[in-house]
Each structure stands twice: as structure tokens, then as C-alpha cells.
Amino acid sequence: MKISRLVSRIPASSTLAIDAKVKELKAQSRDVIGFGAGEPDFDTPENIKNSAIEALRKGRTKYTPVGGTPELKEAICATVHKDYGLTVAPDNVIVSCGAKHSLYNLFLSLFEAGDEVICPAPYWVSYPPMIEIAGATPVIVDTRPTGMKLLASLAEEAITRNTRGIVINSPSNPTGMVYAREELEKIADLCVKHDIIIISDDIYQKILFDGAEFFSLATLSPEVARRTFIINGASKTYAMTGWRIGYCVGDASVIKAMTRLQSQSTSNPTTFAQDGALTSLTSDQSLVEERCRIFQKRRDLMVTKIREIPGFGITPPEGAFYAFPSIDGHMDRFGGATAFAEFLLDKALVAVVPGEGFGAQNHVRVSFATSEETIVTGLARIRDAVSSL
Ligand SMILES: Cc1ncc(COP(=O)(O)O)c(C=O)c1O
Structure with missing residues (x-):
């Protein structure tokens, strides 16, 4: 059947080919090691699971208001106040089926044909396709030469009179880089000067290492906060990727438009998953810190092991759970990360995510949301395969 022009234009995820191959190899009982995970390997904390089970038992199985339950919205407002020092009201909040869904609703509500949205590369794979689905144009700014961070000077060069938005993701997937306050201040000045909306x-x-501090553009000044949309969710912080709960906080009129859009697509996110998310925000947060320390230990191990691999280069990530080493020493032979990742899978039975989908063809993404044992074994296999070249 004929596929619509819009959907035909959407590229398949670059991770899919590798994913399919991993599944094929596993089905053949091959001992393949996967570093592709975009989710914590930890289980959802027991108290969160119990609250959702209890919600089910109490019959919390019906529709909720489209943009989320009043209790969860209140808890999000309280979290934003605690973490950002910002006072927001429930009509500044929408809860969606994952942060990805919030982003989708946001891009569609804000942007259209003729609009340009600045995306610093390496970027999370879904930003450019989502911007394109909205009919707008992603303007990719390569930050590889500037330490994987968007300098205000680079952003300024990319601004035209059609620029309507900019996406900032810190800590970043895939690079793990964390922006400092001064870096974001300069970007915020530009956004105010050129009337640009910020998607933060x-x-x-919450996944930060070595005392790195999270700083959000939304906290700079009321003027910047007004034009900033915060995207967050339960997936990464509370190991709740499958629950599909994310949210957006920002200007009430845009949130209302997003809610209208959501009312004609998914309606509310799953009722008892919202109850679980409420518990995640309102209960003791010490487990989050504990898990962060485990991630940091794995990060250290991974960086050490990556440094032993010929032709790889790595800047230690300061947050998230991905290393994004360059493979410059292998570009001549393979031409790009996809071919290199295929080689690793064939030769070493190790799956990494090629950088092309993140806008960086000379990198691969290696997740450390996996055990230390897997990190040691998997990276030794990569080292051996690469050394044999
Ligand atoms: C940078 C970034 N934003 C948003 C998301 C979406 O998260 P979710 O839809 O699971 O809440 C992800 C997930 O990988 C991500 O890495």
C-alpha cells in the first residue's frame, strides 16, 4: 500500500539494523554482548511498583484528565520548585506517554513549515525527525570541534530570521556532556535577543558524576523562564522506561495546545503508571543517588577500558549513562561508524550504536547501563578485534 509522504520521509532508527542483528545472533544462541541500552538496567524501585499495584487494586483503571492527574501535576510543580526554584502551577504542566511524547506534542504545537530549530550535534536521535514531522527544519550545528558543546558564537552563526527554537540537552545523550552556567547564560542571551524558544x-x-552540577536555562531569569520548556520524566531517574511517563513544563497557552493535541491522539497516559510516577516523585530519593554512584563506578571502568583500545578517543562523560568515544583511528578503513559497528558485531560479537544517527559518524555510543563484568568482557573483545586489524 502507498505510505504517506510524511511518514515515508522519516528515517528508520540507525540502531534498528544493529538491534535486529543482535536479536538474530541471540536467537542462534550466540554469546553477543549489547552496549545499546538506552535505559537503566536496574529494576523500578519496589515502593513505586507497589503503589501502581495498589492503584490497580483500588480500581484506578479508568481515564484521567488528558494532561495527567491533578495529584501528579501538583507533585511535578513541587519537584520543579525544589529542583529549579521556580514556582509553576498545574496549568503549566502536561503529563504525556513518556518524555518523547511530550517533546512530540511540543514540537507539533510550536513549529511549522518555514520555522528553523537549532539542534546541536551530536543530538538525541529523535529530535530532527520530530522537528521534520512538524514541518519545520532542524538546523544542525556540529559541536564536535568545540568539545561537544554549543558555543554561543556557533549558535549565533546558525540563527536566521526563521529561527524559532533551540534544543538543549544536558546531561546529553549521547555525549554525557553537561553545560556550565556561564555557557548557558550566553546562549540564553541570544535566545532573548532573537526571540527564540528554548527546549530544555x-x-x-539526576545522573551526574564527579560533582558535576546540573543547571537549567529555565532558572536564569523570569525572561528566560518564560521562553523555556522543561522536558523531564520518570524513565531514566527511576528506571521506569516501560511505564511511559514524561512531562513538559512551560507557558500555559502552549501546554493547553499540547493537551488539545494529546486529547486527539493518546488521551491520558496510563492511569496506574501515573500513580507510580507520583510515588517516584514524592518518596525518599536516596536510591537515585545510590544508583548514580553505581553508574559513576561503571563510567570510570568504561573510560579506563576504552582508553586501552587503539584508535579510540574518549572525553569522560559527566552525566547520563553513555560513553561516546571517537573512532578516528578506524575511519580510513571503515569510512563510518555503521560499518565499524557491523565489524564489531561480526568479529567480536559486541553491539554498539553507530554515531551516524546522532549526527557524528566518527563516534559510537556505548551504554554503561550494564554490569561491570559485561563492561570488562565486552571492551576486551572490542580491543582484541581492533588490535587484529
Ligand atoms: C535525551 C532524551 N530525551 C528524551 C528521551 C525520552 O524518554 P522517555 O520517552 O522514555 O521518557 C530520551 C530517551 O532515550 C532521551 O535520551
Whole structure:
């Protein structure tokens, strides 16, 4: 059958080919090691699970208001106040089926044909396709030469009179880079000067290493806060990827438009998953810190092991749970990360995510949301395969 022009234009995820191959190899009982995970390997904390089970038992199985339950919205307002020092009301909040869904609703509500949205590369794979679905144009700014961070000077060069938005993701997927306050201040000045909307994807806000501090553009000044949309959710912080609960906080009129859009697509996110998310925000947060320390230990191990691999280069990530090493020493032979990842899968039975989908063809993404044992074994296999070249 004929597929619509819009959907035909959407590229398949670059991770899919590798994913399919991993599944094929596993089905053949091959001992493949996967570093592709975009989710914590930890289980959802027991108290969160119990609250959702209890919600089910109490018959919390019906529709809720489209944009989320009043209790969860209140808890999000309280969290934003605690974490950002910002006072927001429930009509500044929408709860969606994952942060990805909030982003989708936001892009569609804000942007259209003729609009340009600045996306610093390496970027999370879904930003450019989502911007394109809205009919707008993603303007990719390569930050590889500037330490994987968007300098205000680079952003300024990319601004035209059609620029309507900019996406900032700190800590970043895939690079793990964390923006400092001064860096964001300069970007915020530009956004105010050129009337640009800021999408601040803070989903990895709580996963930080070496005392790195999370800083959000939304907290700079009321003027900047007004034009900023915070994206966050339960997936990464509370190991709740499958629950599909994310949210957006920002200007009430845009949130209302997003809610209208959501009312004609998914309606509310799953009722008892919202109850679980409420517990995640309102209960003791010490487990989050504990898990962060485990991630940091794995990060250290991964960086050490990556440094032993010929032709790889790595800047230690300061947050999230991905390393994004360059493979410059292998570009001549393979031409790009996809071919290199295929080689690793064939030769070493190790799956990494090629950088092309993140806008960086000379990198691969290696997740450390996996055990230390897997990190040691998997990276030794990569080292051996690469050394044999
Ligand atoms: C940067 C970034 N933003 C948003 C998301 C979406 O998260 P979810 O839809 O699971 O809440 C992800 C997930 O990988 C991500 O890495």
C-alpha cells in the first residue's frame, strides 16, 4: 500500500539494523554482548511498583484528565520548585506517554513549515525527525570541534530570521556532556535577543558524576523562564522506561495546545503508571543517588577500558549513562561508524550504536547501563578485534 509522504520521509532508527542483528545472533544462541541500552538496567524501585499495584487494586483503571492527574501535576510543580526554584502551577504542566511524547506534542504545537530549530550535534536521535514531522527544519550545528558543546558564537552563526527554537540537552545523550552556567547564560542571551524558544531536555538531570552540577536555562531569569520548556520524566531517574511517563513544563497557552493535541491522539497516559510516577516523585530519593554512584563506578571502568583500545578517543562523560568515544583511528578503513559497528558485531560479537544517527559518524555510543563484568568482557573483545586489524 502507498505510505504517506510524511511518514515515508522519516528515517528508520540507525540502531534498528544493529538491534535486529543482535536479536538474530541471540536467537542462534550466540554469546553477543549489547552496549545499546538506552535505559537503566536496574529494576523500578519496589515502593513505586507497589503503589501502581495498589492503584490497580483500588480500581484506578479508568481515564484521567488528558494532561495527567491533578495529584501528579501538583507533585511535578513541587519537584520543579525544589529542583529549579521556580514556582509553576498545574496549568503549566502536561503529563504525556513518556518524555518523547511530550517533546512530540511540543514540537507539533510550536513549529511549522518555514520555522528553523537549532539542534546541536551530536543530538538525541529523535529530535530532527520530530522537528521534520512538524514541518519545520532542524538546523544542525556540529559541536564536535568545540568539545561537544554549543558555543554561543556557533549558535549565533546558525540563527536566521526563521529561527524559532533551540534544543538543549544536558546531561546529553549521547555525549554525557553537561553545560556550565556561564555557557548557558550566553546562549540564553541570544535566545532573548532573537526571540527564540528554548527546549530544555533535562531527562538525565539526576545522573551526574564527579560533582558535576546540573543547571537549567529555565532558572536564569523570569525572561528566560518564560521562553523555556522543561522536558523531564520518570524513565531514566527511576528506571521506569516501560511505564511511559514524561512531562513538559512551560507557558500555559502552549501546554493547553499540547493537551488539545494529546486529547486527539493518546488521551491520558496510563492511569496506574501515573500513580507510580507520583510515588517516584514524592518518596525518599536516596536510591537515585545510590544508583548514580553505581553508574559513576561503571563510567570510570568504561573510560579506563576504552582508553586501552587503539584508535579510540574518549572525553569522560559527566552525566547520563553513555560513553561516546571517537573512532578516528578506524575511519580510513571503515569510512563510518555503521560499518565499524557491523565489524564489531561480526568479529567480536559486541553491539554498539553507530554515531551516524546522532549526527557524528566518527563516534559510537556505548551504554554503561550494564554490569561491570559485561563492561570488562565486552571492551576486551572490542580491543582484541581492533588490535587484529
Ligand atoms: C535525551 C532524551 N530525551 C528524551 C528521551 C525520552 O524518554 P522517555 O520517552 O522514555 O521518557 C530520551 C530517551 O532515550 C532521551 O535520551
